Amino acid sequence: MSSTGEKIRINDLHAYYGESHILHGIDMTIMQGELVTLLGRNGAGRSTTLKAMMNMVGRRTGMININGTETINMAAHKIAHLGVGYCPEERGIFSSLNVEENLMLPPNVRSDGMSVEEIYDIFPNLAERRYSQGTRLSGGEQQMLAMARILRTGANILLLDEITEGLAPVIVQKLAEVLLMLKERGLTILLVEQNFRFAAPIADRHYVMEHGHIVEEVHQNELAEKTELLNTYLGV
Amino acid sequence: AGISDDVVKIGVLVDMGGVYADICGQGCVTAVEMAVEDFGGTVLGKPIEIVSADDQNKPDVGSAKVRQWIESEDVDVVTGLVASSVTGAATKVLTDAKKIALISTSASNAFTTKACSPYNVHWTYNVAALANGTVKPMVAAGKKKWFFITADYAFGHALEGIATKVIEESGGEVVGAVRAPFGTTDFSSYVLQAQASGADVVGLANAGGDFVNSLKTAAEFGLTETTDVAGLLVFTNNALALDPAIAAGMKATSGFYWDMDDQTREWSARFKARHGVIPSMGQAGQYSMTMHYLNAIKAAGTDESDAVMKKMKETKPDDFFARNATLRNDGRMVHDMLLVSIKDAASRASSDDIYNIEAVIPGDVAFNPMLPECDFK
């Protein structure tokens, strides 16, 4: 492991879906225990950045160093075993499995994941519906399940895509607490968010994307002075 | 007169890749080629040409091909003709066009009875010969109660029907029958029904793969041990495919057997050298029939259908295949048939040595008499 505590380093990342060139040279670095968000408008390329890190795009070039390992040429199924947990935008709940099976599905990538009890504690809805077919859950419940699923695997680098989408405000607040708790435990989190109000208080840093480029980096302590700027980027 | 278009063109319509391909597929084409070569390649100074086609056992495919041959390719005669359904459709087209059909391997007797035509020639055998040849002696020997496992299509119905008639005329009785759809893989249910029927003989009114499968199943369920099983239509290639332990002793009627005498052996050896396996009765008949046709052209001095037909009927066929033979006015070639039995493994001298010839059935015993309405002078 790299001694500096550097967990993710991306250099000049380009990504393509077939013919279309989506990411145009992304650079970013995330340290252990940091919570960093990726902000931007719809279609800016934030989800694509996460997918590119997971090797889920058509083609990618550049460097992606995760936990000290260069992954640009790594097969997709090996990346998770570096301790990465990915929660996709479209949730990806499996209809052929029930809730509990969905929860238990991803293999542990490290030993210190949350226990099922702990998870059911955070998301009581899931406990109640544990034997339902996964896709029979309501939209929000599926979102919870998608998040819960990777907490169980013990991944210490989390890539989270719009996890507050469609959740009731209470749950959103609870999620914020969970993220802070994970951060306490030393996990590294990269968060894609629309809900700036949710992200602002918990994040250490923000990257702003536009058209496949990173156009701005904002530290938590600069938030106040850069609000205007952010508003123009995000169209608030 | 003379030769139309300066060439005698023979169309060979056979099953190239389907269930009858081994009985009369490429082998029948080979037989025609041998006949043409043996004849010298020309007749009345004109070349003899062969075209062949796959009918896929489909009447529509077959009749369309025949139509194309005579309408746009100047084919003079069509032979091969395997599946009865194809032959039925093809002979209709041929008769309309006044062209001769030389039928080698079809089983139905319709082409010289209810669908008879002045242009049909039916050579090797038919269902009547099979029933007369195989069924009659068995009933006479006291096997009176019969049960049929019948292929559920026209050929099977015809075979069952004519065999039933023979049985009843000879004082026997049919105690039951099941009709197995085409493409049945598992015959065990039918075999159980046959077993339960208490029959003396279970007649297999089917052919090809159905015959082999049903016989195998009969043996497996012990039917062959308690009851006689009679295959009504057995080709040499079926017999080759059967385990001798199962098939030994089974009787069948055949129009030809390669190992009958020197004449048959000589021709069969030549055929096997070219085709790889011993000839079936259809293939042997194919050669014999083609020869007879070419000889008739030569004798008539023309390839015009009516004249050739007249000559074919006037001349008695006589070669390694056609013994004591006549071509009747209805187009039926009547010749000696053979009652054979399948040899057990121990008495086989070679892998091709499959039959004992039990008896020679004279043509007029094997084949039913001519119908007056089919007497085309």
Add this chain to the structure above:
Amino acid sequence: MATIFGLNLFALSGQLLVGLINGSFYALLSLGLAIIFGLLKIINFAQGAMYMLGAFFAWMALNYMGINYWWALILVPIAIGLLAILMERFLVRPIANEDHLYSLLLTFGIALVLQGAFTHIYGSSGLPYQIPAELKGGTKLPFMYLPNYRAWIIVSSLVVCFSTWWVIEKTKLGAYLRAGTENPQLMQGFGINVPLITTLTFGFGVALAGFAGVLAAPVYSVSPDMGSNILIVVFAIVVIGGMGSIGGAILTGLMMGVVEGLTKFFYPEASTTVIFLFMVIVLLVKPAGLFGKEA
């Protein structure tokens, strides 16, 4: 003697048993199809051809290499599984993301080629294959004579079927499989080697057909068209059971064997059609099939 509707009860029991035997055969074949469809969403029209290949390989093994039935029972499915793996890797995978229609057509093409090639080489009249000595003979039951080999068919296919079902429905590996077919990309993201699993599953599903082929060789004649005849019926069975349902395929296979057997008894002409009639009725009453989950 006991009768029902004027029928011999003994005879009926015999028919039922025979139906069940055929049913276990159907179960084996439809299981392979159901796995491949249910898990990989590939409609494998070549399954029948692979079954045929199983029988032919058994015959070839015996006649060219002297490998006996028992070894063939193990080796042939492996060989066919390997063949299937190649087929998956080089033919099926390139179109994995296209409409399912295409995999159906592709495998249909493969089936045509295989059947055509074997017809060309071995002819169409079928080859003999003997029942292994150990299983010759039979047992006299009160209502029928049960050939030992048929008893072996029912036992071995049911064992294979139910162990397969257990692995898929009850183990973690099975869960990976099911999830991997739904969203392969995400499963990769979770760290599962999905392409490998897919390939192996395809191989296994096809190997089941090969196994069925070896089982069939001694009782049916080994012929090139043996697969195409049975395939479409097996398809119907999978649909009746519910396309995705592994257990459904097995149970329906058994059931249809019995239904067909009874039809052979009461109205033999319709025996190849009855399953389709059944299918129409089932699909109209229960759209997702008897054991399928409603969408």
Add this chain to the structure above:
Amino acid sequence: MSADYVLETRNLVKEFKGFTAVDDVNLKVERGTIHALIGPNGAGKTTVFNLLTKFLTPSRGTILYNGADITSMKSAAIARKGIVRSFQISAVFPHLSVMENVRIALQRKEGNSFHFWKSVKVLDKLNERAYELLDEVGLKDYANALTVDLPYGRKRALEIATTLALDPEMLLLDEPTQGMGHEDVSVVADLIKKVSANRTILMVEHNLHVVAQLADTITVLQRGAILTEGDYETVSQDPQVREAYMGVEADDEVAQAIAAANVAEKANAAKGGTE
């Protein structure tokens, strides 16, 4: 005073195998209002929508539309009656042009939809109305574009235009702003406000700002049953609602939301005044 209800449910129940997703719901939607349905995740909001549009069949209970019982009608029939739904994900015909999307909706009333022997040109007379509708949602310039190529927010707008083409009496919107950036959220919210004239709207929404800004009445569902009902102020003060749904920060949210709404209203009023 007895209010004028467009849509009413009476003792509506939906049970899934041993689980009651909608439990005895009596919902009354007043004509000409925007009515929001909110509640925690899994409360049964989407299920209620599905029942109203017959994508699911109620286990028990009745649905009345303009006083008439529509419980046993099929989806398409309900749409023809004037209840039209937009989906949680955007629902468009991706490989038709933007204009054709709208025209499909307009076509239904023409009564020639089964005329397979007529030329498609008979539909041209609908084009003008289609352009009008597109103009209304700001898509006029995209009329001939292929729909797949539209950005997400515009697809949403197109969907609304298509829905409007049916001239529905009642609109059901399921999380209309889900997955949108701030910019699109306010565009869509404005659009909803705009199209609510002369219509009744029933919407599910988790974005409290949008709810506060738009909704006249709010029904809060919890565990399939109605927890409370009222305008935003009443509902948001309800301690049960705050515990079950809004959470502790609701105060903040309310304050901001109401302020935003007020500003917007004032701005509108000002605009109206100068015109």
Add this chain to the structure above:
Amino acid sequence: MKINKLYLFLIVVALVAPSLVYPVFLMKLLCFALFACAFNLLLGFVGLLSFGHAAFLGTGGYITGYLMLETGITPELGILAGTLGAGLLGAIYGKLAVKREGIYFAMVTLALAQLAFFFYLQAPFTGGEDGLQGVPRGALFGLIDLSDNFAMYYFVLAIFIFGFWLIHRTVHSPFGQILKAIRENEPRAVSLGYNVNDYKWVAFIISSALAGLAGSTKTLVFQLASLTDVHWHMSGEVVLMTLLGGMGTIFGPLVGAGVVVSIQNLLSGGELGNYINIIMGVIFIICVLAFRSGLVGEFQKLMKKNFN
């Protein structure tokens, strides 16, 4: 304009063709092309893969064949009856089938077609696997003797053009617009108030009636109706033709039918006859792996690439 010229050219070609090519072959081609076009109406324009279209081809054929043989009516009436009969069967089958989607739809149609096959196999008037042989072609309107291949050809051509036109019109009609919408997004079409099953049903009836028309015509051409036309292989063949030509394109099925029929014709004679299954199989495989849009589809793509 370009399209109109193309049509004109094709019609001229069609008019002179029989003096160059064996007319019966051309008629066969036209019959199958019509069949494939009818099938494509469902697959390409509604997105429904019917695996039982042979039932309609065969029904048309048997009805026409039976009537021509037994009642001696004129051929145009025979064809009309066959077409209506197939349409009627299509109405019944369609009513049941359109309730299902995707692979289930394919399977229901296949199963229903198998029932039809069984019926035609067992029914006393169809001649079992012999089929109805020797169907007279008769005289068109009692005037024009169709036993002449040329007369028959122009009659078949007229039928084909009518069928082709009807399909073209259906696709480009108000009804066709709704079909397109349904294929694109069915739940949305429902929510707009369209009873999608009714639309699919009507499309199914049109398609089956036209398939019946093709079958009726074919029976007349070959003077034979047989089980081949109701067998599931025929249902598979029409899928191949459509796919090979390019599904969802107007000309695709025509081209596909042309290629398949020509190949069959070529292979059915001569040395390669043995290989017919292998060659057809290889074509399938190549098509799927390399030309998924079909010949016409690929051609259109090429044109787009090079001229846009």
